[in-house]
Amino acid sequence: MGQTIVEKIISRNTGKNVRPGDIVTADVSRVMLDDIMMPFIVSKFREMGFQKVWDPEKVVIICDHLVPASQVDDVRAYKISNDFAREQNIPNLHTSDGICHQLMTEAGYVKPGDVVFGTDSHTTTYGCVGAFSTGIGYTEMAAILGTGQLWMRVPATIRVRITGKLPENVMSKDVILRIIGDLTAAGATYKALEFCGDTVENMSVSSRMTMSNMAIEAGAKCALFAPDEKTAAYCGIELTEEVRSLAADPDAVYDSVLEYRAEDLVPVMACPSQVDSIRPVSELIGTKIDQVFLGSCTNGRLEDLQAAAAVLKGKKVAPFVKLIVTPASRKIWQEAAKDGILGILSDAGAIITHPGCGLCCGRTGGILTDGETVIATNNRNFLGRMGTSKVKIFLASPVSAAKCAAAGEIVL
Amino acid sequence: MERFTGKVWLLGNDIDTDIIMPTEYLAFKTIDEMKPYAFSPLREDLAAKIKPGDIIVAGSNFGCGSSREQAPEVVKALGVKCIIAKSYARIFFRNAINNGLLLIENDELADDVKEGDTITVTVNEKIEYNGKEYPIVSLPDNLVEIIEAGGLVKAMRRRNGLD
Numbered sequence: 001m002g003q004t005i006v007e008k009i010i011s012r013n014t015g016k017n018v019r020p021g022d023i024v025t026a027d028v029s030r031v032m033l034d035d036i037m038m039p040f041i042v043s044k045f046r047e048m049g050f051q052k053v054w055d056p057e058k059v060v061i062i063c064d065h066l067v068p069a070s071q072v073d074d075v076r077a078y079k080i081s082n083d084f085a086r087e088q089n090i091p092n093l094h095t096s097d098g099i100c101h102q103l104m105t106e107a108g109y110v111k112p113g114d115v116v117f118g119t120d121s122h123t124t125t126y127g128c129v130g131a132f133s134t135g136i137g138y139t140e141m142a143a144i145l146g147t148g149q150l151w152m153r154v155p156a157t158i159r160v161r162i163t164g165k166l167p168e169n170v171m172s173k174d175v176i177l178r179i180i181g182d183l184t185a186a187g188a189t190y191k192a193l194e195f196c197g198d199t200v201e202n203m204s205v206s207s208r209m210t211m212s213n214m215a216i217e218a219g220a221k222c223a224l225f226a227p228d229e230k231t232a233a234y235c236g237i238e239l240t241e242e243v244r245s246l247a248a249d250p251d252a253v254y255d256s257v258l259e260y261r262a263e264d265l266v267p268v269m270a271c272p273s274q275v276d277s278i279r280p281v282s283e284l285i286g287t288k289i290d291q292v293f294l295g296s297c298t299n300g301r302l303e304d305l306q307a308a309a310a311v312l313k314g315k316k317v318a319p320f321v322k323l324i325v326t327p328a329s330r331k332i333w334q335e336a337a338k339d340g341i342l343g344i345l346s347d348a349g350a351i352i353t354h355p356g357c358g359l360c361c362g363r364t365g366g367i368l369t370d371g372e373t374v375i376a377t378n379n380r381n382f383l384g385r386m387g388t389s390k391v392k393i394f395l396a397s398p399v400s401a402a403k404c405a406a407a408g409e410i411v412l
Numbered sequence: 413m414e415r416f417t418g419k420v421w422l423l424g425n426d427i428d429t430d431i432i433m434p435t436e437y438l439a440f441k442t443i444d445e446m447k448p449y450a451f452s453p454l455r456e457d458l459a460a461k462i463k464p465g466d467i468i469v470a471g472s473n474f475g476c477g478s479s480r481e482q483a484p485e486v487v488k489a490l491g492v493k494c495i496i497a498k499s500y501a502r503i504f505f506r507n508a509i510n511n512g513l514l515l516i517e518n519d520e521l522a523d524d525v526k527e528g529d530t531i532t533v534t535v536n537e538k539i540e541y542n543g544k545e546y547p548i549v550s551l552p553d554n555l556v557e558i559i560e561a562g563g564l565v566k567a568m569r570r571r572n573g574l575d
Contacts, residue, residue: 036438039439048565049569065435066439076441120478136479136507137484137503137506139564140564142565185476219473221502382453389452
């Protein structure tokens, strides 16, 4: 009987021919630790009685949620991160280079077939390059740091096949929002998502990243794309038979299959305050807005900024509306500056911030108050996520967000 | 089997981790400092009203969202005896078990029970409410091992020859 992508990755990792439901102990290829969790990870690590991390090269510490500091106490997390990296000879410490999930793939820490854990739920992102990756808490991270292993249950897979050409102004964000709406917020809990079909084959790795990033919003444990030429080029590796053969077998067994025709998809938004409350933008036209947020590990990449700049070139952000732009990494920031994209956005009236988690997690850089409405390209519109619990958050694609910024209301 | 009775706080579906513990308080030094803000986006006064031994009953997908372990830790620190929900998000489930916070899955109770009523739980067996019994499924063996060790930290201490 054939295997899905996640079954192949876990089988190779454990040396066993695994099936959904099997409980296995995996050898961890890489871990991602973020600043906000570092004080707790280090304290649990010590409490457990460990002295040394199992393999310093496999540990990546990224300061992003608290960069730059917005509260005096945030600095404590930096100090603990720096001290732990020094003490344990961890070479991979990023103090201000960008958002963790962007850096993990961009800086080459994750390759196809890897098994990766991170102390952030959007760790599902690395499925964009064909890696098994998922979020865990700080106690389990401390245990991995000491042992290099973690137990897990092999998930069943939901296959999502999308075929055809996406209509103009429909981005991969619209695709994943629609899928989450159909699956619901708990529809993929404990399961893997596997995306296939010529629509996703034709997508850039960046567009795929948006989809694997948001899979957790349907509860998914991981979200995988079969590695192809684009993956290999992005990761700077050769597309060997070993890598290529991570693709699902033709006779793999799925929990269920969702089918979409790209031509049927339209721009959509997730309405306040549920990620699965999806409506076509055409039904929301005329809703007044106060702010637009373009950025995050979901949609803060060069192609996202380019798409917004194409909409806003020669235009101005509507009166009384603020447009906040946060590129996902320093590298993207620099590329966008060089290409003139930041200039276009700035001319339009954007506030451009340093790469970081900032507004997406409601810590800094544009938080909102009662009665305000924001169109945001990030991944969560939970109650109170970007300010008070009376802020209305609509999640949208970069193109939709840019159009709204210029209009001052929701437009198609 | 352990048996206990507690007062119910009733919550809905998709109670996410940003509701359980908003990001703005996550960098506080201790879980105790975070306690007053638990559930504040949804019900500002709830954390102050919850008393040790109380039970949270909720709908489906409890704990969805972020991987922040402060969420189950703060619920435990409030003295909540257990959570009984229709289903849990997977990261929250693992985090709760690793901290020794008892989670029970039950499909019906959230639709029947009223906030403020008391229920009786017999662990791994049943819930009793209003003259009706609700069966409970037992946890898998590997999770029982972690709980029996007293959480993952204690399991690792034992592994490292400390306890």
